[in-house]
């Protein structure tokens with residue numbers, strides 16, 4: 001069985017194993033203004049004739065999202081849409097096959113996301129080559145899921161840096177709060193996983209986050225320049241990931257330059273067309 005068939009088969013199994021009813025997706029985007037408090041995060045409640053301010057239901061999520069404000073889609077990928085993900089920029093036949101399989105798997109996954117989410121199944125998108133489109137596709141997935149879920153997107157190194165920042169005396173929040181916020185986000189996308197050298201503290205913190213997400217069946221999506229087999233982390237980290245992700249091999253071809261070239265060509269075409277029409 002090749003990658004495509006194998007993963008689709010695994011997805012079907014996860015779909016049918018589901019015993020709970022699909023939950024209705026909460027409206028949980030950060031940008032949504034809460035209708036109860038108009039975004040104040042506090043509401044007035046009258047008790048025994050006395051009015052007092054109590055935290056609104058939305059407050060907890062808002063606080064968490066502020067804690068994770070570093071976890072946003074990078075500016076360059078904000079508008080990335082899966083529908084406009086370009087498969088035609090890959091030139092090697094092997095790349096074309098790989099990217100087409102990868103996109104089929106991702107589409108099936110997203111179409112079935114409610115069920116996959118119940119099972120806590122995420123994705124592990126990898127290829128050794130930088131610029132092969134992994135971050136672009138991950139951003140596209142993030143933008144798609146953001147329509148219905150609280151999605152956090154962070155570069156692996158940034159997460160570790162943020163953890164380190166909490167060790168400072170003047171830190172804004174504690175390490176445990178940060179880890180808690182990372183552990184409870186509906187969907188966490190970790191970009192460029194596995195570039196940092198695997199010091200003991202890194203293994204420990206990553207395990208804490210990943211294990212907590214594992215226990216609570218939270219969806220985690222990774223991009224990496226390593227396969228799960230060559231990742232330098234503890235087995236306890238990689239085993240958790242192995243169990244809860246579909247591993248998707250991305251092409252070993254950098255398309256960064258091809259995309260820039262293609263954009264230039266299209267620009268020229270547009271200009272030429274404009275000239276012919278005008």
Ligand SMILES: [Zn+2]
Pocket residue numbers: 034035036037038039040041042056057058059
């Ligand atoms: Zn509210």
